[in-house]
Amino acid sequence: MEEKWSYLVDEYRAMLYRIAFSNMKNRADAEDAVQEAFLRYMKDGKPIQNKEHEKAWLIRTTIHICLDILKSGWYQKTVPWNESFENTAKSVYLPYQVKDDETLDAVLQLPVHYRNPIYLFYYEDYAIREIAEILSEKEGTIKTRLRRGREEVKKILTERRP
Amino acid sequence: MGIQEVQGNGNAQAYQKKRKAGRGEGFQESLLQNLKNRDQENQTITDTETKKKAENIGVGRIGMTPGIRVNAVAAQEALQAVEVRHMSYEDSDHIKIAVTEGYTLKGKREDGEEARVYVEAKYDDGRLEAYQVEIDRISETTEQEIERFALETMKEA
Numbered sequence: 300m301e302e303k304w305s306y307l308v309d310e311y312r313a314m315l316y317r318i319a320f321s322n323m324k325n326r327a328d329a330e331d332a333v334q335e336a337f338l339r340y341m342k343d344g345k346p347i348q349n350k351e352h353e354k355a356w357l358i359r360t361t362i363h364i365c366l367d368i369l370k371s372g373w374y375q376k377t378v379p380w381n382e383s384f385e386n387t388a389k390s391v392y393l394p395y396q397v398k399d400d401e402t403l404d405a406v407l408q409l410p411v412h413y414r415n416p417i418y419l420f421y422y423e424d425y426a427i428r429e430i431a432e433i434l435s436e437k438e439g440t441i442k443t444r445l446r447r448g449r450e451e452v453k454k455i456l457t458e459r460r461p
Numbered sequence: 462m463g464i465q466e467v468q469g470n471g472n473a474q475a476y477q478k479k480r481k482a483g484r485g486e487g488f489q490e491s492l493l494q495n496l497k498n499r500d501q502e503n504q505t506i507t508d509t510e511t512k513k514k515a516e517n518i519g520v521g522r523i524g525m526t527p528g529i530r531v532n533a534v535a536a537q538e539a540l541q542a543v544e545v546r547h548m549s550y551e552d553s554d555h556i557k558i559a560v561t562e563g564y565t566l567k568g569k570r571e572d573g574e575e576a577r578v579y580v581e582a583k584y585d586d587g588r589l590e591a592y593q594v595e596i597d598r599i600s601e602t603t604e605q606e607i608e609r610f611a612l613e614t615m616k617e618a
Contacts, residue, residue, distance in 0.1 A: 395556055
């Protein structure tokens, strides 16, 4: 692999995997989605203005690939063989310690339009402006989704607790 | 100094009573009472300003929650609003992700002899605030969120 691509993979692989996993909720599909995103970037060959745009492009593409896979007829008719063995929150492999796995589990269960903004905001530490750019939405929309998504997380946690 | 200046204040009634009770000889007492009333009025204004300042430096959302922060002046001494550095999770000594409360906190122990912690707070309404916390000025048993987080950061660092 060219040095340029090797650098790109090293730089973003872990972060893209976590984002893909938050959507796919299983390791194999998350890895496939990340590989596909890198392949599209390499094949595309278009120069990207700067590192921030490069990162945003890769995140956006990874999320789109995940959503495409999830929507596909094949995916909806199958169940990943190892899904039951994976503890979702622990399989995200965040680069820092999260004390509250229960909340992360609840976030991973949110509908996709809440899950991605919440995951990017809290667990990948993106600003609202950046999330709006990544998800091609308005900042106001992201704020609303963060607020409503937070309420949904509370509901999930309340339902789980006795 | 007219009667209008103290009207609207809770102490105005006392002042008016004094005015009625005294004529010429009561003037000095009345004046003293009026001065007292004015002092109390000024004190009320100062308290309000202090509270506003505390809210401005970011004690507002987390720190001023009823039952958590009582003494806003103490908060001002221990917490100082500083410029946001946009510190990453990787560069932080300690982080707190509070999804259900709508904020994240990042903390880093500052270099130097004094025990200071830099705390960055990001809220889901888009606000970004930063504080410098003087560890020696806060109680080990503090219930104020930023202070407690700063203490945790010191232990983690």
